[in-house]
Amino acid sequence: MPPIAAPRGTNDLLPDASSAWRWLHETHARVVESFGYRLVDSPIFEHTELFERGVGTSTDVVEKQMYTFTDRGGRSLTLRPEGTAGVLRAVMAGNALAEVRPARVHYAGPMFRSERPQKGRYHQFQQVGIECIGERAAELDVEVIEAGWRFITALGLADVDIQVNSLGDLEDRQRFREALLAYYRPLADRLCDDCRRRLEVNPLRLLDCKRDAAPAAAAPLITDSLSATSAAYFDDVLSGLRAAGIAATLNPRLVRGLDYYAHTAFEYWHGSLQGSQNALGGGGRYDGLAEVLGFASTPATGYALGVERLLLVARQMATVPPSPPACEAVVCSVEPPQAAIAADLARQLREAGLRVVLDALDRKLDRKLRAADRLGASAAVIVGEDEARDGMATVRDLRQRTQRRVGVAGLVAAVRATLASPVAG
Ligand code: HAM
Numbered sequence: 497m498p499p500i501a502a503p504r505g506t507n508d509l510l511p512d513a514s515s516a517w518r519w520l521h522e523t524h525a526r527v528v529e530s531f532g533y534r535l536v537d538s539p540i541f542e543h544t545e546l547f548e549r550g551v552g553t554s555t556d557v558v559e560k561q562m563y564t565f566t567d568r569g570g571r572s573l574t575l576r577p578e579g580t581a582g583v584l585r586a587v588m589a590g591n592a593l594a595e596v597r598p599a600r601v602h603y604a605g606p607m608f609r610s611e612r613p614q615k616g617r618y619h620q621f622q623q624v625g626i627e628c629i630g631e632r633a634a635e636l637d638v639e640v641i642e643a644g645w646r647f648i649t650a651l652g653l654a655d656v657d658i659q660v661n662s663l664g665d666l667e668d669r670q671r672f673r674e675a676l677l678a679y680y681r682p683l684a685d686r687l688c689d690d691c692r693r694r695l696e697v698n699p700l701r702l703l704d705c706k707r708d709a710a711p712a713a714a715a716p717l718i719t720d721s722l723s724a725t726s727a728a729y730f731d732d733v734l735s736g737l738r739a740a741g742i743a744a745t746l747n748p749r750l751v752r753g754l755d756y757y758a759h760t761a762f763e764y765w766h767g768s769l770q771g772s773q774n775a776l777g778g779g780g781r782y783d784g785l786a787e788v789l790g791f792a793s794t795p796a797t798g799y800a801l802g803v804e805r806l807l808l809v810a811r812q813m814a815t816v817p818p819s820p821p822a823c824e825a826v827v828c829s830v831e832p833p834q835a836a837i838a839a840d841l842a843r844q845l846r847e848a849g850l851r852v853v854l855d856a857l858d859r860k861l862d863r864k865l866r867a868a869d870r871l872g873a874s875a876a877v878i879v880g881e882d883e884a885r886d887g888m889a890t891v892r893d894l895r896q897r898t899q900r901r902v903g904v905a906g907l908v909a910a911v912r913a914t915l916a917s918p919v920a921g
Pocket of ligand 1: 577579580609616617618620622623625627776781797799800
């Protein structure tokens with residue numbers, strides 16, 4: 497029988513890679529918490545309706561990419577394709593805005609989209625993100641863009657290009673929709689099947705066509721449909737970014753793939769990521785989403801970044817810190833009769849705060865010491881027949897290849913001294 501493989505488009509996180517992953521998550525929490533964001537978590541599956549209504553039925557995500565299933569009670573549930581709708585639902589349902597407004601929250605976790613897998617694009621992937629819920633102000637858009645940028649910078653990633661646009665308010669988009677229809681209708685015969693189908697339903701989606709970029713290249717620009725108020729709001733965002741020392745590229749063709757955006761929309765691009773996967777992350781303002789989900793109208797803004805893509809670039813740029821060894825010391829019994837003493841010594845060392853692996857298996861000491869090297873341990877504590885009889889242990893410096901016998905009462909201090917000893921050059 498062939499071994500069972502992981503499902504397509506998924507990634508396993510193995511020990512050698514896990515410290516990079518933890519570094520990324522801790523860096524994100526540290527940076528966004530320095531802006532006052534607090535951790536939240538919401539379910540990995542939600543009612544399908546949350547995404548149909550929130551993300552939009554004519555988006556690629558809802559039309560083609562959702563993992564939807566019927567549970568035993570006959571309810572339609574969906575593995576979350578993104579975090580914003582669920583986090584907003586959680587914050588609104590939990591009445592979090594009654595205390596502080598805006599609510600500043602951050603989150604991390606797996607998302608699911610059934611897109612054709614390739615480098616940087618998976619069926620299950622991770623996002624880290626923030627949402628700032630409850631107020632509409634240009635400085636909050638600036639804060640969100642800045643927080644994401646500071647996080648990316650803290651990972652050591654250079655050459656990130658921030659692309660910004662304004663999608664205006666509902667009326668602006670209605671005007672833009674008319675302009676797009678007037679432009680696209682005469683081209684209908686030349687459009688791809690998806691675009692032809694979406695033309696009357698959601699012409700904005702046509703600007704995001706992955707099959708043929710040519711028609712979108714000459715299409716009208718949303719910036720020409722913005723009211724004076726929307727344009728002034730966007731100007732405030734741009735000047736706020738300048739004041740924060742953040743260089744952003746104005747991109748009037750940036751539309752994003754989800755329907756809930758209004759006003760500011762942005763993406764963090766990196767040139768080393770290929771083609772349509774060039775976005776490390778993105779976000780924007782979604783003032784209409786709470787109402788669409790059945791809550792009181794509540795403005796909000798936020799971003800999400802793809803963890804796999806960030807790590808891909810961080811590895812290319814060699815900014816990932818080296819993995820720490822699995823343990824500092826290994827305690828080895830020489831023969832089975834010393835196993836219980838070795839276990840006891842390992843316990844004492846752990847209680848003293850050291851990271852210790854116990855090797856009391858019935859195998860040769862040579863093998864145990866080789867394994868200790870591979871674990872990256874700096875010290876081995878060896879308990880053989882003589883040591884057990886005399887209440888001693890041998891402490892071996894695995895880097896300098898020296899060793900000495902010490903009384904059990906002085907073991908913690910002896911191991912600490914070995915760990916602190918300089919590495920032989
Ligand atoms: P999004 O642009 O759909 O936005 O996704 C954000 C990021 O998630 C992408 O830029 C990418 O790095 C990563 N990502 C998306 N799909 C995949 C995939 N199949 N494989 C690997 N990585 C992927 C959102 O999800 C919005 N919720 C962002 C937001 C937050 N807007 C306001 N607040």
